[in-house]
Amino acid sequence: MKLAEIYMQFQSDITIIEKELETTVQAKNEILQEAATQLLKAGGKRIRPVFVLLAAKFGQYNIEELKHIAVPLELIHMASLVHDDVIDDADLRRGEKTIKSKWDNRVAMYTGDFIFGKAVETSTFFSDPKIHQILSNAMLEMCLGEIEQIRDQYNWGQNFRVYLRRIKRKTALLIAVSCQLGVLAAKGDNQIQRDLYQFGYNVGMSFQITDDVLDFVGTEKQLGKPAGGDLRQGNVTLPALYAMHHDMKIKQLIEDRLATNYPENIDISPLLNAIKQSGGIEYSISISDQYLKKAYQALQRLPDTKEKTYLREIATYIGKRKF
Numbered sequence: 001m002k003l004a005e006i007y008m009q010f011q012s013d014i015t016i017i018e019k020e021l022e023t024t025v026q027a028k029n030e031i032l033q034e035a036a037t038q039l040l041k042a043g044g045k046r047i048r049p050v051f052v053l054l055a056a057k058f059g060q061y062n063i064e065e066l067k068h069i070a071v072p073l074e075l076i077h078m079a080s081l082v083h084d085d086v087i088d089d090a091d092l093r094r095g096e097k098t099i100k101s102k103w104d105n106r107v108a109m110y111t112g113d114f115i116f117g118k119a120v121e122t123s124t125f126f127s128d129p130k131i132h133q134i135l136s137n138a139m140l141e142m143c144l145g146e147i148e149q150i151r152d153q154y155n156w157g158q159n160f161r162v163y164l165r166r167i168k169r170k171t172a173l174l175i176a177v178s179c180q181l182g183v184l185a186a187k188g189d190n191q192i193q194r195d196l197y198q199f200g201y202n203v204g205m206s207f208q209i210t211d212d213v214l215d216f217v218g219t220e221k222q223l224g225k226p227a228g229g230d231l232r233q234g235n236v237t238l239p240a241l242y243a244m245h246h247d248m249k250i251k252q253l254i255e256d257r258l259a260t261n262y263p264e265n266i267d268i269s270p271l272l273n274a275i276k277q278s279g280g281i282e283y284s285i286s287i288s289d290q291y292l293k294k295a296y297q298a299l300q301r302l303p304d305t306k307e308k309t310y311l312r313e314i315a316t317y318i319g320k321r322k323f
Contacts, residue, residue, distance in 0.1 A: 003045075003317045006310045010053050013063045017049050020067045021074060024118050035099045035111040039078055042096055048073040048175060050314070052182035055196050057307040059186025068125035069185045072135060073178050075119035080142055080170075082112035087150060088233050131184060138177045145169025154234035156244060156255055163241055164205070171211075172204030195301045199311065202295035206319035209288040212237035213281055214321075216272055228272045234258065238287065239280035250274045292319040 007014065025036040049070035056066050084090070085098040086108045100108035116139070123135055148166050152158050179200035183193045215230050216239050230237050231254070236244075244251035254271055275281070295315050302308050 003314065006313060007050065009310070010050065013053055013066075014046060014049065016063055017046070017067050017070050017074070020071045020122075024071055024075065024122055025115065027114065031103065031107060032111060032114055035103060035107055036115060038102070039082060039099060039111070039115075042093065044074075044078075046074060047314070047318070048077055048178040051175065051178040051200060051311075052185070054307045054311050054314075055179045055182025056186035056188070057305065058192045058196070058302065059183050059188025061186055065125070066182070066185055068122055069131065069181050072119040072123040073174065073181070075115050075122070076135075076139060076142070077174060079112040079115035079119065080146075082108050082115070083146065086112075087146065088229070088235075090229070126185065128184070131181060134177050134181060134184070138173050141169045141173050145171075149235060152236065154258065156236065156251055158236055158241070160238075160241060163236065163238060167205060167208040167212075168201070171208040172201050175204035175207065176200035192302060195298050199295050199298040199315070202291045202298065203315045203318055206288045206291040206295065206315070209238055209284055209291070210319055210321060213239060213284050213288070216240075216275060216281060228268050231271060231275075232258070232266075232268055238284040239275050239278075242280035242283045243275040243278035246280075247274075247278055250278060288319055292316070295319075 021040055022037075025033075025040055027033040027036060052066060052070040052073060053061075053063075081093065082099055085093060086100045086105050089100075090098050091101040098108070099111055119139075120135075123132060126132070145166050145168070148162070149170065152162065152166070176197050177200070179196035180193050183189070183196055212230065215237065216228060218227050231240055240254070244254065250271075253274060257266055257268065257271055292315060296312060299308055299312055299315075
């Protein structure tokens, strides 16, 4: 079954979540309202809410309750993107102007903060302290991941462990807790919560590594932003990390071309070509596949339902997607 067909199975509930998102980001301030609405209309696959819905099928499924955890998770993701664009000085996201580009950094930062606040407010529907502990910890870890990325910019000597910890915090944890909280909010079994957390974590790691690969092999039209953006910004991802560790000439080339500033006018195509030829792309894909395999293994422990099949197919799409 294709991804679109899986989404169709939950179309009415996804619509409920979309309407709740629109209602939640309403603001009295005109600029804040416009900025938040622009971000919402920019779209996205709503992967995190869909994982909430699928996971909740292993418990007591009630969309009127589940929307109060699916919405906060999507809002946290959205807010982090706004802050990312400020940190990365990004003018485009998904081919559209970013909030910081359309307004400025101050508006973008306060818009992100506003959306974070709304996420926390919406989650207060639940009285279970475990839900709030998991959600707040995920937000904390995301912030640590962002700080680590800033700290490690242009640090060409970092190792694989640092990279994996960073993408765990920035990406994988929020996907993991989307699966976990879907079951928890639906009062599902503790073991299923643990299994789905492991599934989501491994899918999230595969997702981010695939994203990092696409940044090297995609075109500007496919990516909605210039290729090699991570490298230009001094963010060391797995393909570059592999290339530098296996060929000191590539590391020297990168260090020579990219100083500790933002090299907007430097042609980085020789760097991209060197990394592609190093085997870094193939290596990164193999690591992504290993995480995907672990995600499948976590699913094997779950009851055999159509939702289990859907989770596997979404995981495959995420880990194998081209763009």
